[in-house]
Amino acid sequence: MMVGTVPLLQAGYLLREQLFYFMAVIALLAVFNGMTQGIWSKTSSAKEQSLLFVQLLVDLLAVTGLLFVSGSAANPFIFILTLHAFLGGMLLRTKRSYVFAAVILGLLAILQTETNKDLAVTINVNRSEMYFQFLFQWVVVIGAWFVAHLFSGLLEKQEERIRSLQNRQHRADRLKSLGALAAGFSHEMATPLNSLKLRLDRGVRKLGDPVAAHSEIQQAQMSLDECISIFQKMAGVFTSSATDGELQKLNIHSVLKDIVHSWEIDNKVTLHKEWTASQVYCRLQPLSFAQAVLDLLDNAKEASPTASEISLRVFENDQEVVIEIVDAGSGVSPEIIERLGEPFNTNKQNGNGLGVYSAMMTAQSMGGEFSLSNNTSGKGATARLSIPYEESV
Structure with a gap:
């Protein structure tokens, strides 16, 4: 709308005495969008749709107001409503998307009614051509919303499918990792356990020799400590996320x-x-x-x-x-x-x-x-x- 200010002035859709208010609305809209953009990072996902709906609605109302004072439906920039319809259909979900589409069509009808009143006092106006333009505007706005809404639904289904596949892959990776962990655990535990059994057997046979028996028992204790260390390390791997x-x-x-x-x-x-x-x-x-x-x-x-x-x-x-x-x-x-x-x-x-x-x-x-x-x-x-x-x- 700001880019089109000069062409609108030259074409007579915008009067010079309206220019200050026109630019003030654009400036306020820019400030509002900047403020809401800053709120996005602090908003929970559950409130994102509500904030987005309000942001798009304020944009839509401000732009409609600017169009209303600069030619209404006859303004070449009327198709900026098509952009809003596309964004609403793409970004909004469930009932909000339908409500937003209804608001756009209602505002479009208001702009067309105002244009019709202005042209009623104009001489040599081709009513058929004007009504055709109005119909074309409705078709374009509804078409933009419908295509965006349909495409958004397809994307949402595709995202759900991708998440489902990722979850399946994650479960498969965990099972594969668990199998490797179990195999490695058996291999790691075999050596210290066999050593522990061997040392205990030798210690029992050497009970008559206190020094030799003590040495074997110390070696057995070292093997037992190694088993405990492996168990503790494994417990730390599996419980770290749960304890955090x-x-x-x-x-x-x-x-x-x-x-x-x-x-x-x-x-x-x-x-x-x-x-x-x-x-x-x-x-x-x-x-x-x-x-x-x-x-x-x-x-x-x-x-x-x-x-x-x-x-x-x-x-x-x-x-x-x-x-x-x-x-x-x-x-x-x-x-x-x-x-x-x-x-x-x-x-x-x-x-x-x-x-x-x-x-x-x-x-x-x-x-x-x-x-x-x-x-x-x-x-x-x-x-x-x-x-x-x-x-x-």
């Missing part, structure tokens, strides 16, 4: 700073950190996120030679916060990378592979991704955790 509850909107830099500081104190290691503290908020499960970062830092420390530098890089990339932990070890074998994310997938002598598995599950639960790759320098590996962020303040 819902995702919480937190400043990821603040949370990460506390986690890293605590790890540095406990391990007496100072990381080489590259990040700028900023107000970036992510939806996190605090406990599982902290555990994933701590596990990755522990892995980096174990993989790196003593006194070598471990780097931590945090940066923003394409609406995501990326956390990279770089070690100075010998890298990761292609077999490990190929089976990345499988439980008990490790080449460490005393490792169980559940740390990387837990990190991947944690990243996916927060809508992010996890990857592990060897550094291009040929020395060490990089664990990369990316999490989508919502806003920067």
Whole structure:
């Protein structure tokens, strides 16, 4: 409407004395749209449709008012109502879409009635051509709404189908992961349990020799501790999301700073950190996120030679916060990378592979991704955790 101000003045649809009020309405409409756009980010999904309906309705009423004072249905910009009909049919759902369509048609009828009154006193007016234009306007507006409403319904059904397929795939992945976890668990538990049984049997046979029996019992206790450690690690993987509850909107830099500081104190290691503290908020499960970062830092420390530098890089990339932990070890074998994310997938002598598995599950639960790759320098590996962020303040 603002772009068409000059042509409307030249064609006589808009009078110069109306120009101030015309531009004032456009300015107020722009302010209103800007304010409602700011409210969008703070509105729950349940109220989005109501806010959208009000926003479109205010736009429609303001534009109709501008058309009313600048030629009504004879104004060439009357087809801006078609745009509103299309948006209403596309964006609004259920009864709101039908109500909005009825409001548009009602306002169109008012504009056409006003135009008809103005032309009633005009000489040599072709009534048939005027009525044909009115009919054409109705057809275009109704057609735009109907096509958009139909297309929106098809998109909604397609989205439901995609969500259904994603849920099925997610369940299939969980079953596959559970099978791999069960197989790996059986394999991991077999060695310490066999060792525990063997040590106990030998300890019983050597009861006559207290020293030898004590040594065997100590070895049996170590095997038992290893079994307990595996059980606890598995319990942590499966219960972390349940104990965390819902995702919480937190400043990821603040949370990460506390986690890293605590790890540095406990391990007496100072990381080489590259990040700028900023107000970036992510939806996190605090406990599982902290555990994933701590596990990755522990892995980096174990993989790196003593006194070598471990780097931590945090940066923003394409609406995501990326956390990279770089070690100075010998890298990761292609077999490990190929089976990345499988439980008990490790080449460490005393490792169980559940740390990387837990990190991947944690990243996916927060809508992010996890990857592990060897550094291009040929020395060490990089664990990369990316999490989508919502806003920067």
